Amino acid sequence: MKKAGAACGAVAYCQSELFPLMSAVFDSLFRFYASSIGKKILVALTGAMLVIFVLGHMIGNLLVFVGPDAINEYGHLLQTALHGGGVWIARLGLLAAVVVHVIATIHLTKQNRAARVDGYGKVASQVSSKSSRTMIWSGLTILAFIIYHLLHFTARLWHGFGGAAYEIQIDGHKAHNVYKMVIDGFSWAPASIFYVIAMLLLSSHLSHGVSSLFQTLGLSTHRSEPLFKKLGYAFALLVVIGNCSIPISILVFGYGR
Amino acid sequence: MSLLNLQLKVWRQNQGQPGHFQDIKASQIPDHASFLEMMDIVNERLIKDGGDPVAFDHDCREGICGMCSMTINGIAHGPEKATTTCQLHMRKFRDGDTIWVEPFRARAFPVVKDLMVDRGAFDRIQQAGGFVTVRTGAAPDANSILIGKEVADAAMDAAACIGCGACVASCKNASAMLFVSAKAGQLNSLPQGQPEKDRRTLGMVRQMDKEGFGNCTNQYECEAACPKEISVRWITKLNRDYALASAKEAFVGVQERAEGGD
Secondary structure, eight states: OHHHHHHHHHSSOOOOSSOTTTHHHHHHHHHHHHSHHHHHHHHHHHHHHHHHHHHHHHHHHGGGGTOHHHHHHHHHHHHHGGGGHHHHHHHHHHHHHHHHHHHHHHHHHHHHHHTOSSOOSSOOOSSOOHHHHTHHHHHHHHHHHHHHHIIIIISOOSTTTTSGGGEEEETTEEEEOHHHHHHHHHHSHHHHHHHHHHHHHHHHHHHHHHHHHHHHTTOOOTTTHHHHHHHHHHHHHHHHHHHHHHHHHHHTTOTTO | OOEEEEEEEEEEOBTTSOOEEEEEEEEEEETTSBHHHHHHHHHHHHHHTTOOOOOOOOSSSSSOSOOOOOEETTEETOSSTTOOGGGOBGGGSOTTOEEEEEOOOBTTBOEEETTEEOOHHHHHHHHTTOSOOOOOSSOOOTTSSOOOHHHHHHHHHHHTOOOOOHHHHHSTTOOOHHHHHHHHHHHHTSGGGSTTHHHHHHHHHHHHHHTTOOOOOSOOHHHHHOTTOOOTHHHHHHHHHHHHHHHHHHHTOSOOOTTOOO
16 A cells, blocks of 8 residues: 555556456545655544543443443443444444554654754754644553453463453353453563553653644644633543543552452 | 853764764853854854865855754754754853754755755755746736635744754754745635635645655644744644545546647
């Protein structure tokens, strides 16, 4: 896709010999990706998907404070929705969103670096936030965290999470003891610390990303921009407080142990 | 009037060769001199001492031509808000200050010499769509096309862009989005610009990408540095216009023509 896009950006109209009938639409889509604004719009759209996911994921996780039954039944509901297909639709959708978000931003960042070869001797900034200047680094750390997080709680590689000790029965069906996994997982200090660091970086990423996506999608106006900006900060704060409350309650205050 | 003694760190570079900073003492500078007049004084002394004067761009010296450039202490056109370098005065600096003077740095703005850069990329972007096609002949009647006052005012705000390139210089990605969005947005908001709106938007953005400018990351340093205070809301509009024009191009295509065409 990247290669075709680059080629299409260079020539006026490129014809795909493989798909002559669809070529007009596909060529336009490749050109859209090859353009600066096109890539940014894809980053904004996938970012919006991930923002909504982060909110839903946090609300679901906070059920750990309601009790073992609440979070275990919620986990069971997600696993069995649409006869087990629902969770895979969500996983594939999110995977696609993450892949597009990451590849497009890396591509954009490389172009940005190349756009100024000789840097300034005296570097100054007037209005940009530190978060906005470190998006690629907060983003890549979050990517590393997501991989760790999936191995931890989805692939259940460590702490015997995949074993019988973490299985329960809900309505006669086998289900994961999500509550016990969360409590045991965060009882190990290094995991909790990495989670908290990742959430702080996610919060930094969101503080620029949320309001930014409205700008890129062409939705900000003189009136709505201050609102979007505050919404972004509020969301970033909500996510860091909501998500960090779980490992901190367990590790520091001994919740559920 | 008081006199300032300053230490300049000036970028010296010949086209196609690597550049370096030169330390130049600027002593006894009147505080009511403009920044360019200070550079004139420094150059006169350099010439008298048999040195190579510092090359820099300038023209009207009243803040409307867009010719002067210079990144001063890391900020395009220096620390004064909504001011070009020629309108920046030395009273904004203190005696004993060290001032970094650099060109507008971007791969798309190659250095011609010292502080002069080639901003021809902006001309090529304009040629790719920053105009309206009009018939020749007698001037049309005034007010034959009615334009709302708010629309005319907004278009005038965008038209205030003098094309100096401070937006590119101040952007950490050397993005030209503020310039392109002002030039496209000015015409895209007016009725006269509607017939060529999509072609203009696609053409200008594609030329911008081709010139090797970076991508906007919504940090708005451009708006802070712009001597004409062009709003980043023009970038919002360009994003919107570009998305719609791309979708139309992809799924509808250009209008079918009777003669077929190529």
